[in-house]
Amino acid sequence: MRNFASLKAKQFTESVIREMSRVAAAHGAINLAQGFPDFPAPQELKEAAQRAIFADHNQYAITWGSKPLRDAIVWKTQRDYGVTWNPETQLTVVCGSTEGMIATLLATINPGEEVIVFEPFYENYGADVVLCGATPRYVTLKAPDFSFDFEELAATFNEKTRAIIINTPNNPTGKVFNKKELEFIAELCQRYDALAITDEIYEHILYDDAKHEPIWTLPGMEERTVVINSVSKTYSVTGWRIGFVAASAELTASIRKVHDFLTVGAAAPLQMAVAEAVRFEPQYYEELASFYRERRDYLLKVLQEVGLGCVRPQGAYYIMADIRPMGWDDDVACAFHLAEKIGVAVVPGSSFYRPEQPDSHTFIRFCFCKKMETLEAAAERLRQWRKK
The missing domain is CATH 3.90.1150.10 (Aspartate Aminotransferase, domain 1)
Structure with missing residues (x-):
């Protein structure tokens, strides 16, 4: 056989x-x-999930996410970064950042194209690129500070480059990309007309005055960045599998189609609970x-x-x-x-x-x-x- x-x-x-x-x-x-x-x-989060279940939020939510959760994410993003997303056209609630990444890549990457990945990398990234029929191109983060060589990165970009994946704060290294590094990446993305796909699941877990700088807040990057995030790490609920993807309306329309046929939607009562957690105080x-x-x-x-x-x-x-x-x-x-x-x-x-x-x-x-x-x-x- x-x-x-x-x-x-x-x-x-x-x-x-x-x-x-x-x-x-x-x-x-x-x-x-x-x-x-x-x-x-958090006790408040578990109680919110109980309330949602007993309030009968137990059937399918809208495939791209319940409105209370999308509205809460918009509210938090405005509070934290001063950027307002459109909850109707720019947000997709997904089954964790893992699904968010593969849905994004399948929705934006074509076979034969290249995706740049910093290594060491979270292990899903390389496999996801392969599943899209694309080729991963690697740029090494060098110990002890896990910085990257600007010239090496610039030489990796070419006419086949479709996207670069950035994970900051980074798993597994704990590196937080600084503004100078992100500005350099942003300039290359614009020069080569490439996407920045940014995994920001650890955005609130920072030390020693490190600051999370979202690349999508830089000039020229709002329309060419896909933001992937999840509640798994921030609220200590890795088993809930609730994440979200934020992008331009055009990219979101493509991501939502792939998401719909991958998973239909994330758990409805947990979405309602997370909508409360997202509004926790600083x-x-x-x-x-x-x-x-x-x-x-x-x-x-x-x-x-x-x-x-x-x-x-x-x-x-x-x-x-x-x-x-x-x-x-x-x-x-x-x-x-x-x-x-x-x-x-x-x-x-x-x-x-x-x-x-x-x-x-x-x-x-x-x-x-x-x-x-x-x-x-x-x-x-x-x-x-x-x-x-």
Whole structure:
């Protein structure tokens, strides 16, 4: 019998991040691999979901999102960035940022075109580009500050470039792109008539006076940027799968068509609940950043004490750690050793790089979106690793 797997599917693997969660469960390891909190979501948000269910918001919402949620997103965007989107023509509520990204790429990218991706990258990006029949072109973010070479990026743009994907604050590095970098990217997008597709899911998780600068607020970028976001990280509800995509009316019309046939729509009662959360006061976001800053600083200290070479993140809730000071040169072997023998699950850094990238096997990624008791238990196991 012939092999019925498609040529596209053969070009990438299943998620390594999710695989490491399965490995953690199999070995009873503390899961510092997959980025989901192990603490409760906000009480107000859970109560809002209950109210929505008992108010019978249990049937299909409008496929591109319930009006209360779209209106709330518009309100928050105006408050935070001074930009007003049209909720009827510029917003699409999707099943998490994961669906938002693939829906956007399928709606805007043609086979044979190229999409620029910064590496290390969130693992879905490369696979999504392949599923569109396009070619990913990679530009490396270089440790220790994960900056990029302006000349390298400029040389990567060409007449086939359809879009560039920007994730800021960045997973897995914690890098926050600064205004100078974004202005350079914006100029290239306009010169080559390319889209900027920006994943801003960690917009409120920032440290050390880092500032989130949306590229769509820069001159000339509003009409050529697609904004992808989600409530998963900001409100600690990664299992709800509620996200949104914002773009020009023309791009939104295309994205909505793809979204409709991918998923029909996101969960109706959860949309109603999220509409309330989106209107939380600024204090909520300040406390969120402070909450994660404490955990970042704690885990950084532990990892440095153990002997790993750590990169201090400016945002998001991950730490990339260099394994070479501990005598390792194989990130996959190191990750499985930690899960199986030490009892701490992490993600091998190579899952965020092209296979041929020289730096791809020198990092492992830790996440710290956990209770302090979880991180303290992991710290004790890691210290035992150091002793051994």
